[in-house]
Amino acid sequence: xxxxxxxxxxxxxxxxxxxxxxxxxxxxxxxxxxxxxxxxxxxxxxxxxxxxxxxxxxxxxxxxxxxxxxxxxxxxxxxxxxxxxxxxxxxxxxxxxxxxxxxxxxxxxxxxxxxxxxxxxxxxxxxxxxxxxxxxxxxxxxxxxxx
Amino acid sequence: xxxxxxxxxxxxxxxxxxxxxxxxxxxxxxxxxxxxxxxxxxxxxxxxxxxxxxxxxxxxxxxxxxxxxxxxxxxxxxxxxxxxxxxxxxxxxxxxxxxxxxxxxxxxxxxxxxxxxxxxxxxxxxxxxxxxxxxxxxxxxx
Numbered sequence: 561x562x563x564x565x566x567x568x569x570x571x572x573x574x575x576x577x578x579x580x581x582x583x584x585x586x587x588x589x590x591x592x593x594x595x596x597x598x599x600x601x602x603x604x605x606x607x608x609x610x611x612x613x614x615x616x617x618x619x620x621x622x623x624x625x626x627x628x629x630x631x632x633x634x635x636x637x638x639x640x641x642x643x644x645x646x647x648x649x650x651x652x653x654x655x656x657x658x659x660x661x662x663x664x665x666x667x668x669x670x671x672x673x674x675x676x677x678x679x680x681x682x683x684x685x686x687x688x689x690x691x692x693x694x695x696x697x698x699x700x701x702x703x704x705x706x707x
Numbered sequence: 708x709x710x711x712x713x714x715x716x717x718x719x720x721x722x723x724x725x726x727x728x729x730x731x732x733x734x735x736x737x738x739x740x741x742x743x744x745x746x747x748x749x750x751x752x753x754x755x756x757x758x759x760x761x762x763x764x765x766x767x768x769x770x771x772x773x774x775x776x777x778x779x780x781x782x783x784x785x786x787x788x789x790x791x792x793x794x795x796x797x798x799x800x801x802x803x804x805x806x807x808x809x810x811x812x813x814x815x816x817x818x819x820x821x822x823x824x825x826x827x828x829x830x831x832x833x834x835x836x837x838x839x840x841x842x843x844x845x846x847x848x849x
Contacts (some may be wrong), residue, residue: 590764601765603772666766670710674761699715700771707708 575690576632577620580642582651585610586667589656610654615672616695617646619680623687633686645679669696673704681706711832712768713756716778718787721748722803725792738802746790751805752837753782753812759829769829777823781815805838812836813846 587610588602598606605611619642623632653659655667665671673694681689695701723746724738734742741747755778759768789795791803797811813834820831830848837843 588766590766592764601770668761668766670712670761670768671766673710674708701713702768703711703713705709705711 572624573622574625574632575620575622576635576638576687577618578635578638578642580617580619580639580647581614582617582647583612583614584650584653584655585612586655586662587611588666588668590666610656613696615650617642617676618691618693618695619676619689620691620693621684621687622690637686638684641680641683645683646676649679669694669700669702670704673702677704677706708760709758710761710768711756711758712771712774712829713754713833713835714771714774714778716753716755716783717750718753718783719748719750720786720789720791721746722791722798722808723747724802724804726802727800746792749838751786751808752843753778754833754835754837755816755831756833756835757829758832759827762827769824769827773823777816777819781819782812785815786812805836805842805844809834809836809844809846817848 587607588605589598589608590601593601619638621633621638625632649659650672655662655672657663659667661675662671673692676694677689677692680692689706692704693701694704722741723744724741725734725744726737729737755774757769757774761768785795791798791808795803798807801807813831816831816834824831833845833847835843835845
């Protein structure tokens with residue numbers, strides 16, 4: 561049954577999604593804006609003391625089903641990579657002050673999603689990173705597909 | 708580089724699924740309990756997705772507060788706490804199925820979006836409407 565799944569079909573791409581949560585604080589501020597512009601553009605997110613969120617991260621990897629295991633990937637391995645590459649770096653941090661990348665780039669949900677892609681993509685030795693979805697709150701999320 | 712930003716909103720409305728092009732018997736058979744003449748309600752969840760590059764000055768695809776005000780003024784103020792068949796012009800003749808409602812919400816946003824988003828490269832990408840937690844419909848940009 562090499563090259564085929566249980567239904568006798570070859571090369572079907574399956575997407576596997578793993579969810580993780582982390583908590584961090586941030587604030588939005590562009591040093592090239594005046595104080596008044598920063599307040600107007602970013603509103604209450606401009607408070608320099610920062611504010612926090614419980615972020616929910618969904619990492620989706622696409623690949624073919626391994627006929628020997630019936631799995632696209634070892635989900636435990638994906639969990640370990642998300643923990644070591646993302647959560648260890650971002651969980652319980654003030655993103656603007658503790659992550660070098662956000663000293664110069666505003667840690668919006670958009671920019672955090674792109675950074676998470678950049679951290680994960682080179683570490684995945686299986687499948688292909690398909691999507692990074694990052695929820696800032698249950699009512700707001702950002703998707704990045706790497707292009 | 709394209710980012711897809713999705714914001715979730717909620718509104719409550721009642722509707723009755725009934726088509727003037729069908730007989731009473733056909734309406735009852737096709738729409739079942741949704742054809743009950745008094746209508747019935749749902750808590751709808753609406754997701755609006757905009758797509759575009761990240762503005763390097765703000766780090767954002769689009770200003771959330773502006774998106775909120777557009778959706779509130781164009782959609783929520785018109786639909787929330789209404790009887791869709793009786794209170795909304797678009798559903799005077801068309802049954803307010805969630806399919807038709809999803810398309811109508813896309814239309815309600817698409818026209819003002821052209822004026823509203825001047826100066827931004829963000830596009831109105833998708834409207835996703837949940838009628839219940841078990842079913843949803845999606846309408847994408849043509």
